[in-house]
Amino acid sequence: MPHGVAREDFQTALAEIRKIVGAAWVFTDPEGDLQPYLDHMSAVPPETRMPSAAISAASVAEVQAVLQVANQYKLPLWTYGNGKNFAYGGPAPKQAGYLVLDLKRMNRILEVNEESGYCLVEPGVSYYQLYQHLQEKGYKLWIDCAAPGWGGMIGNALEHGAGYTPYADHFLFSCGMEVLLADGQLLRTGMGAMPGNTSWQLFKYGFGPYVDGMFSQGNFGIVTKMGFWLMPVPPAYKPFMVTYENEDDIGPLMDILRPLKMNMVIQNGVVIEHISYSASVQRLRKQLWDKPGIIPDERWREVAKELDLGMWNIYGALYGLPENVEMTWQMVQHELTRIPGAKVYLQGDRPADDAGWNYREKLMRGEPNMTEFNLVNWDGGGHLNFTPMAAMTGKNAREMFNTFKELLNRHGFDMICEEVAMFRTMITLVMIMFDPRDEDARQRADACSRELVAIAKQHGYGELKANLTYMDIIADMYDGQGGALRKVNQVIKDALDPNGILSPGKSGIWPSNWTGPRT
Structure with a gap:
């Protein structure tokens, strides 16, 4: 069970979620359909991070509805896009009992603009998928990929992953996000906040503070769309x-x-x-x-x-x-x-x-x-x-x-x-x-x-x-100025996610009202 959630409430919540995403997309069998959400490569036994359930949503609307249920019943959701990120914990949640929110079904390539050299994709889009799409359409554009081709573009960029072309810093060469906040509010960053704009995937900053970095390697929101610059094929x-x-x-x-x-x-x-x-x-x-x-x-x-x-x-x-x-x-x-x-x-x-x-x-x-x-x-x-x-x-x-x-x-x-x-x-x-x-x-x-x-x-x-096991001790490394960075992260977490439902403990960021273990 998720920490602090009564079994009856948990079953009621799952029944509501089944109505949202479809019964076929809620997984609860520890010996069967939950096995793909375990990490078999780390130094802790896989079962120590067994999720209570996994939910596969297919749209922003479905994720918004799941968030409403999670807030009502205080269900911790561990978001997972595509790829496995093995050696860092794979698809497993930080702790046993969390619900994995699997976004692989959200796998549309929404736009490729050859003239300006960018794409807009959902969390389930892999490097293979985008590469094959560019080849099939004959676009004269290159992607920059992580070593495992099955990796998800958004997930890798949010984890500050790197590649091997001149566009190797994947987060640096991203441009424009769509984010769901914990209460279901939809946010588009940069120029995407302006309706009818023509440069969401072209100009990173828009007007005012640049907030995109806040949603990388953290747990302040769920990224549902992200733009990437693509490299024109060089002569x-x-x-x-x-x-x-x-x-x-x-x-x-x-x-x-x-x-x-x-x-x-x-x-x-x-x-x-x-x-x-x-x-x-x-x-x-x-x-x-x-x-x-x-x-x-x-x-x-x-x-x-x-x-x-x-x-x-x-x-x-x-x-x-x-x-x-x-x-x-x-x-x-x-x-x-x-x-x-x-x-x-x-x-x-x-x-x-x-x-x-x-x-x-x-x-x-x-x-x-x-x-x-x-x-x-x-x-x-x-x-x-x-x-x-x-x-x-x-x-x-x-x-x-x-x-x-x-x-x-x-x-x-x-x-x-x-x-x-x-x-x-x-x-x-x-x-x-x-x-x-x-x-x-x-x-x-x-x-x-x-x-x-x-x-x-x-x-x-x-x-x-960081691997899941070592997120807290690595976060402790960044303890200068009286731990100011962690304090700021805590303030942001509590403001944007007051019920603490989004990936508790990710990158050492816990809700201040968290009463469960912090392993």
């Missing part, structure tokens, strides 16, 4: 990969890369994969190491040679007029090969069946695929992602890699990681990979995760997003 596209022989090369490489990114010489979201990340996509752990303990450094060096890769491997691309791309490439190549032993690979240089190159090359031109999802097979399927951020410097890159490697190895886990270079920051994606059916491994993964957050805090590395 030329030049993908490249450069490999580096030594683990310590990450320091000078990041210092070389920083001015190239700051000056937008390399425009796209650049990925620098450690060999461990490359290998986890292309191989199973047991194929590389069948002995006890972590994979030692010397074995990783052997794996790099076997896959014809370096200890670090950078994937980037240039876009624009052919002559400009070639001119720019001469400078980029010169800079990225200043490190001894660097090797450059261009289109056609790798074998046709090179899985690593093929999926990265597709992502950098906006073609969704699922290749990277192979990594869930690495060691039993369990994995927890952490994304500490820091200034893009060689010192930070070395320090982050060495610190987190020591931590993971000490807890008995391989250091699986990559670096993502955005505009002026680098995101270190650290993956704790384990078998969730192994109780000892799960406990070690949880202990390692908590220590990782604490160490990141000590070094001043803020987390980009």
Whole structure:
């Protein structure tokens, strides 16, 4: 049962919701139709976050009606759009007993404007769906997608997700939202607040305060529509990969890369994969190491040679007029090969069946695929992602890699990681990979995760997003100025959602009248 809700009230509420969305779209069987709403990849048993029910709404009107019922009976709703967001909790709610509000049926592509380069979509629209739509219609536009092509565009942007083209910051390249507030009030942000306007998906700000960010990575409203800028197909596209022989090369490489990114010489979201990340996509752990303990450094060096890769491997691309791309490439190549032993690979240089190159090359031109999802097979399927951020410097890159490697190895886990270079920051994606059916491994993964957050805090590395289990301790990292940020979030939460029904605990934001557990 949802906390504080009597069983009789709960059953009455579900009966009313069935009339709204249809009986076929209310799921209540823990052994059957609720199973897709569990997270089987985290360090806690899936059943600890079993929802009391899941509701699949098909329209804004249906969601509004569900909100009326939820407010009447004080039902906590955990909103879920599309994709799974595995490693961060998947589709599961923060706590057992919540009702999952599933928006996958709201999956219309409402508009694509080729002339101005934008789209307007609902929460259930995936990268695959939009990509296929653009191909079928012949639009000369690219999308920017997350690595798993099944992901929902809105959900990923609201979680501050990133991609691999010049439009890599998905929230930055969004424009205009439609939001349902907890009381059912419909809100359109930016120019969408002006009836009859012609630039809702063109101008982000409108008049007055810019409130869109308030509805990202939080629980102040339910986003039902969102606009995205799409990239016109460039005249030329030049993908490249450069490999580096030594683990310590990450320091000078990041210092070389920083001015190239700051000056937008390399425009796209650049990925620098450690060999461990490359290998986890292309191989199973047991194929590389069948002995006890972590994979030692010397074995990783052997794996790099076997896959014809370096200890670090950078994937980037240039876009624009052919002559400009070639001119720019001469400078980029010169800079990225200043490190001894660097090797450059261009289109056609790798074998046709090179899985690593093929999926990265597709992502950098906006073609969704699922290749990277192979990594869930690495060691039993369990994995927890952490994304500490820091200034893009060689010192930070070395320090982050060495610190987190020591931590993971000490807890008995391989250091699986990559670096993502955005505009002026680098995101270190650290993956704790384990078998969730192994109780000892799960406990070690949880202990390692908590220590990782604490160490990141000590070094001043803020987390980009959080697994459900660690949302509160990560929110606690942002405790400056007497906890002012959390206090502001609390005021907003209580003002917009006085009954506290929208995703209680999301990103560490709880209703002030919440009396239940905060796990």
